[in-house]
Amino acid sequence: GQQLNQSPQSMFIQEGEDVSMNCTSSSIFNTWLWYKQDPGEGPVLLIALYKAGELTSNGRLTAQFGITRKDSFLNISASIPSDVGIYFCAGQLVFSSGSARQLTFGSGTQLTVLP
């Protein structure tokens, strides 16, 4: 089945620093999603990408859909304490008919922001 490799597994950064994490796949996706999971909560959608090469921002978050359709990255600028959590990428293969396979999730990046 499809595999997603997400890196790094964990990051410790100082408040105010920028963060970058990425996902790579052994096969292509045509939709990439980035979720954040706070402790004790379910994943919340941050950014969705639907086209190869697409660059999308949501406040301090920027994500890109790789040209090869096998990778995506998420950048967080000027990190703040509430950025702490686990970030997941998810890929989805959507067919020309419009139907889609289920989401495949990466293993997550645990982000810790130090004051």
Added chain:
Amino acid sequence: DSGVTQTPKHLITATGQRVTLRCSPRSGDLSVYWYQQSLDQGLQFLIQYYNGEERAKGNILERFSAQQFPDLHSELNLSSLELGDSALYFCASSPSDNRLPTRLNIQYFGAGTRLSVL
């Protein structure tokens, strides 16, 4: 608040037992998805129901089963529990099934049920 409600929040049980996890989707959503999140496996898709019918199956064990009721709430039944079944179980809902474009069919997750099998 995503609008997806899962109960109970925590469940502690013994090996060999059977438990039922419950999920109420967002108002108007017809699809319910179940995921398992364990420490070493990340989020694994288990099963999807759409308007009462099973729509897709993932890595769901034969000891596990689910159903979606006419009021669209869903239950995940886990039986003959083993230590390795200890995990967070998430339910997500979306407006439709996979025939709708993803941008119109975003999944919203509940807060999860933490299952501990002792």
